[in-house]
Amino acid sequence: MATSPQLQDRPRVLVVGGGYVGLYVALKLQNKIANAGGIVTLVDPLPYMTYQPFLPEVAGGNIEARHAVVSHRQHLKQTELIQGSVTSIDHANRTAVVAPADGGGHIEIPYFDIVIAAGAITRTFPIKGLADKGIGLKTIEEAVALRNKVLERIEVASTMTDPAARAKALTFVVVGGGFAGIECITEMEDLARAAVRNNPRIKQEEVRFVLVEAMGRIMPEVTAPQAEWVVEHLRSRGIEVLLNTSLDSAEGSLKLINLPDKSFAQEFEADTLVWTAGVQANPMIRSSDFPLEPRGRVRVLPDLRIAGDEGIIENAWAAGDIAAVPDLTGSGLPDGTCVPNAQHALRQAKRLAKNLWASRWDKPLKDYKHKNLGAVAGFGEWKGVANISLVGRIGLKGPLAWLAHRGYHGMAMPTVERKIRVIFGWILAFFMGRDTTPLVHLDNPRGAFAAAAAPPKPAAAAAPAADTREVAAAARPGSAEATKVDPKQSVTADAK
Numbered sequence: 474m475a476t477s478p479q480l481q482d483r484p485r486v487l488v489v490g491g492g493y494v495g496l497y498v499a500l501k502l503q504n505k506i507a508n509a510g511g512i513v514t515l516v517d518p519l520p521y522m523t524y525q526p527f528l529p530e531v532a533g534g535n536i537e538a539r540h541a542v543v544s545h546r547q548h549l550k551q552t553e554l555i556q557g558s559v560t561s562i563d564h565a566n567r568t569a570v571v572a573p574a575d576g577g578g579h580i581e582i583p584y585f586d587i588v589i590a591a592g593a594i595t596r597t598f599p600i601k602g603l604a605d606k607g608i609g610l611k612t613i614e615e616a617v618a619l620r621n622k623v624l625e626r627i628e629v630a631s632t633m634t635d636p637a638a639r640a641k642a643l644t645f646v647v648v649g650g651g652f653a654g655i656e657c658i659t660e661m662e663d664l665a666r667a668a669v670r671n672n673p674r675i676k677q678e679e680v681r682f683v684l685v686e687a688m689g690r691i692m693p694e695v696t697a698p699q700a701e702w703v704v705e706h707l708r709s710r711g712i713e714v715l716l717n718t719s720l721d722s723a724e725g726s727l728k729l730i731n732l733p734d735k736s737f738a739q740e741f742e743a744d745t746l747v748w749t750a751g752v753q754a755n756p757m758i759r760s761s762d763f764p765l766e767p768r769g770r771v772r773v774l775p776d777l778r779i780a781g782d783e784g785i786i787e788n789a790w791a792a793g794d795i796a797a798v799p800d801l802t803g804s805g806l807p808d809g810t811c812v813p814n815a816q817h818a819l820r821q822a823k824r825l826a827k828n829l830w831a832s833r834w835d836k837p838l839k840d841y842k843h844k845n846l847g848a849v850a851g852f853g854e855w856k857g858v859a860n861i862s863l864v865g866r867i868g869l870k871g872p873l874a875w876l877a878h879r880g881y882h883g884m885a886m887p888t889v890e891r892k893i894r895v896i897f898g899w900i901l902a903f904f905m906g907r908d909t910t911p912l913v914h915l916d917n918p919r920g921a922f923a924a925a926a927a928p929p930k931p932a933a934a935a936a937p938a939a940d941t942r943e944v945a946a947a948a949r950p951g952s953a954e955a956t957k958v959d960p961k962q963s964v965t966a967d968a969k
């Protein structure tokens with residue numbers, strides 16, 4: 474394996490992952506390192522950073538998908554960008570192996586410092602049928618697909634005559650009652666209600682939303698009374714909230730069981746199953762020689778240097794969801810580490826960049842310490858909940874919380890250019906209403922062209938003579954045979 478000739482031959486700070494942590498570390502260091510004769514190199518399979526707190530609003534159609542991502546190329550002008558996945562790291566020899574997105578052979582990248590910022594992936598359990606039927610909410614593509622699916626299912630169901638098929642199409646299930654799950658189901662519900670208002674063939678009461686949560690409460694980020702209020706709020710919107718309930722199987726129909734005794738709870742069919750029940754540290758880090766803790770995160774000191782039982786590992790740093798960063802305020806997870814969220818990731822990135830730069834000049838490093846500012850959540854237009862810790866704790870519900878949610882995230886969205894795009898999108902939607910147009914065939918964009926470009930089949934080979942006559946007659950608008958075509962079948966075929 475050789476170093477790619479495309480790589481710059483300068484002392485390198487290699488940033489693994491260009492999400493929250495990676496983007497900010499590169500932004501803060503790229504000019505300094507370049508001016509000192511080095512280079513910041515960022516490797517990510519995606520050409521953009523995803524602002525994950527906006528994914529529910531993208532799924533709900535309130536934010537344009539491209540506005541919720543930040544282009545690496547546009548904003549990291551002094552950074553060497555490589556689109557690809559780091560597959561292994563040999564820190565003893567200061568090299569990382571990358572599988573480039575161009576599909577070519579793996580390349581080996583030498584570095585001086587490394588920053589581990591590859592985040593987390595969705596955590597699932599071995600539930601039958603889940604991998605085939607479910608979808609997560611961790612990427613912009615999933616959020617786009619969800620929006621289109623909700624709108625497409627409503628449109629398709631509106632011409633279905635079979636009650637069971639119609640109910641299946643109109644049932645939307647979210648597993649996981651954390652922030653992401655609650656924001657997702659409420660945004661989807663808001664979107665669906667708007668779409669149904671435009672469709673006289675569907676009644677609001679036909680659309681079913683089910684939230685499944687294994688614990689006895691939802692949203693651990695807010696207080697218990699606020700969480701109870703959220704449950705009541707969801708139920709007042711017709712969303713079924715099933716606490717102490719778990720998905721047992723998704724093979725065919727969805728089978729739910731009660732916890733902890735695992736007794737039967739419910740069984741029904743649903744075309745849409747969203748899984749938001751937790752995240753886990755990116756498993757790529759297991760292919761490295763860095764010390765990991767029991768949950769698979771990289772062990773770091775409060776100053777964000779990686780350290781194991783043998784002590785500090787020089788020139789190795791980590792932050793964000795992939796790192797077990799000690800929470801010096803004492804308000805983190807039970808194991809004393811920071812909660813994996815954007816609030817910490819952003820601030821850890823800034824501290825890490827300062828410490829890495831200081832280490833180059835043998836200056837003292839500072840520990841990361843941040844008191845949680847609370848949480849804000851949006852539940853669709855003018856609805857939300859917030860638990861803000863500034864001077865004392867402020868609990869908000871309804872429109873005020875929703876405004877706090879939009880205000881906070883509008884400002885927290887990285888780069889001025891993206892903030893403006895998102896905020897102008899909100900303003901446009903306020904005056905022009907929600908856009909409920911689904912985009913179809915995104916998974917097969919060449920379908921129409923391929924059908925048009927395919928050579929016509931000889932008539933005799935296409936069908937037996939008697940059938941050919943019928944099909945030709947049915948194709949003539951207004952012909953008696955045309956009415957014989959079952960509209961249900963044609964809609965179902967379209968939906969495929």
Ligand SMILES: Cc1cc2nc3c(=O)[nH]c(=O)nc-3n(C[C@H](O)[C@H](O)[C@H](O)COP(=O)(O)OP(=O)(O)OC[C@H]3O[C@@H](n4cnc5c(N)ncnc54)[C@H](O)[C@@H]3O)c2cc1C
Binds near residue numbers: 817
């Ligand atoms: C739906 C949702 C809503 C959320 N809402 C909130 C919220 O309201 N408030 C809040 O504080 N937090 C929220 N979070 C959590 C927050 O987004 C994360 O904590 C934060 O993004 C973590 O930042 P990170 O840089 O560690 O990881 P990420 O931002 O996930 O970035 C990781 C990057 O690494 C890249 N990568 C993956 N594998 C490799 C590899 N092998 N090689 C190279 N690169 C790789 C990925 O493509 C990605 O770009 C939400 C998360 C989700 C999913």
